[in-house]
Amino acid sequence: MADRNSDVQSLQSVNENLQFLHAISQKISEKKPLPELMHEIMESSKELMGAEASSLLLYDEKDGKLHFQVATGEKGKLMETFTVEMGTGIAGWVAEHRESLLIEDCYQDPRFDSAYDKKSSFRTRSMICVPLMRHQKLIGVIQVINKKEGGVFNEDDLFIFHTLASQCAIAIENYQLTENQITAETLARELATAREIQQNLLPTGLPEFDDLDVAAVILPAKEVGGDYYNILRLNDLQSLFFVSDVSGKSISAALIVSILDACLHAFLKLHMDQFDLMKLVVMMNQVLIESTTSTKFATSWFGLFHHPTSELISINAGHNPPYLFRAGNDEAISLEAGGIFLGSYDLAYQTEKVTLQSGDLLLVYTDGVTEAWDHDEEEYGDARLIQTTLTHRDLPAQAIMDAIQNDVELHVSGAPQSDDFTCLLIKK
Numbered sequence: 001m002a003d004r005n006s007d008v009q010s011l012q013s014v015n016e017n018l019q020f021l022h023a024i025s026q027k028i029s030e031k032k033p034l035p036e037l038m039h040e041i042m043e044s045s046k047e048l049m050g051a052e053a054s055s056l057l058l059y060d061e062k063d064g065k066l067h068f069q070v071a072t073g074e075k076g077k078l079m080e081t082f083t084v085e086m087g088t089g090i091a092g093w094v095a096e097h098r099e100s101l102l103i104e105d106c107y108q109d110p111r112f113d114s115a116y117d118k119k120s121s122f123r124t125r126s127m128i129c130v131p132l133m134r135h136q137k138l139i140g141v142i143q144v145i146n147k148k149e150g151g152v153f154n155e156d157d158l159f160i161f162h163t164l165a166s167q168c169a170i171a172i173e174n175y176q177l178t179e180n181q182i183t184a185e186t187l188a189r190e191l192a193t194a195r196e197i198q199q200n201l202l203p204t205g206l207p208e209f210d211d212l213d214v215a216a217v218i219l220p221a222k223e224v225g226g227d228y229y230n231i232l233r234l235n236d237l238q239s240l241f242f243v244s245d246v247s248g249k250s251i252s253a254a255l256i257v258s259i260l261d262a263c264l265h266a267f268l269k270l271h272m273d274q275f276d277l278m279k280l281v282v283m284m285n286q287v288l289i290e291s292t293t294s295t296k297f298a299t300s301w302f303g304l305f306h307h308p309t310s311e312l313i314s315i316n317a318g319h320n321p322p323y324l325f326r327a328g329n330d331e332a333i334s335l336e337a338g339g340i341f342l343g344s345y346d347l348a349y350q351t352e353k354v355t356l357q358s359g360d361l362l363l364v365y366t367d368g369v370t371e372a373w374d375h376d377e378e379e380y381g382d383a384r385l386i387q388t389t390l391t392h393r394d395l396p397a398q399a400i401m402d403a404i405q406n407d408v409e410l411h412v413s414g415a416p417q418s419d420d421f422t423c424l425l426i427k428k
Helices: 002-028 034-049 089-097 115-120 155-201 250-271 277-291 382-391 397-412
Strands: 051-060 065-072 083-085 101-103 127-134 137-147 213-219 227-233 238-246 298-306 311-317 323-325 332-334 352-355 361-365 421-427
Touching: 034 051, 034 137, 034 155, 051 089, 065 089, 083 089, 089 101, 089 127, 089 137, 101 155, 127 155, 137 155, 213 227, 213 397, 227 250, 227 421, 238 250, 238 361, 238 421, 250 277, 250 298, 277 298, 277 311, 298 361, 323 382, 332 382, 361 382, 382 397, 397 421
Parallel strands: none
Antiparallel strands: 051 065, 051 137, 065 083, 101 127, 127 137, 213 421, 227 238, 238 298, 298 311, 311 352, 323 332, 323 361, 361 421
8 A cells, every 4th residue: 555655656746747847848948048048947957856956068069068058056157167078077978978877976986077076165966967969969968966855866857857858959959040040141131231332342334435345244252252343434544444353252352352442442532633553552552461461462453544545554463464465466465564462562563564456455354264163173274265265356345255254154064153253354
């Protein structure tokens, strides 16, 4: 009869715990900030398990360690400052083996690390430690410490706590997925805004010339890119052509592009009446040296065209040499004079002067054109770019540009674009 009463009491206790567990599960499944969720899980764990303390550690895939998120009880604040290596201590062992542990006397277990006790004057007696798992993926470790009133955790406690841990893992995973989605959506909106801003830096339309036929195209490899070009009619006598390729891609490169654009327009406002190409190049170089890191630089080409004489002053700042095609000649002349790329060293630049004759064609491009890869990572190459240009040289500038772009697309055959694509054509 006594055994029967004991079984009934045990069954009632388990039933009460399961009902309480159900209420907890509903509570922690509600959407809330992570610190609040963590604290609620810990307090619920202590109450459900009748424990003196509890703690929760989350696994960080980046460093491969467990990090205390929240801990309750006498040593709670101390434990929050610790990280745990995989395989170290009870929590590290549980995380590494993905197995639960029920320990009646922690000091008799060789895996137990007493460092926390020594620092906090807390005595760990018994413990349940359970891995938080979702779809075979480790999320973290949860543990309760010391049954109140000197008791010891048993197999029933392990079952209840394991069930709670499963619900906690779901709640934490849902939070992380939601946060990741919010972060991704926020980033997507920011990139879309950055792309719109960057597009506004580019010419909305090309200037019209009586003596020149020009065409330009820019295709970023990502939402925002590091390529930039501009064509500006300075006055009735002069026009400025500028192409630049910032090292790297995406946000950091786009920021430097905005610096280049701001420098260009600030210089023009101050020196429009007496424009000096060399002063512009030197100023841009100095600004980038002062405002960027040693790993960030910009290759650039500057061309100042004097319409009455058809003379072009060229400065190549570490850029892919533009190709000059003389009318009736199949040779591609490289414009290489200039100096080092912008943003590296404060060194002198040189100029190169050429006079354009009727039918002459100047092709300026970034390495995203010649280094465009196919699926076998074979580059498009300078030779093919030159040949394509020569084949279509008698066409208007835009038609030549279309032919180049189509030929590059034919070469890559649908392979992902590896770099920003920018091309500028000037035909006399």
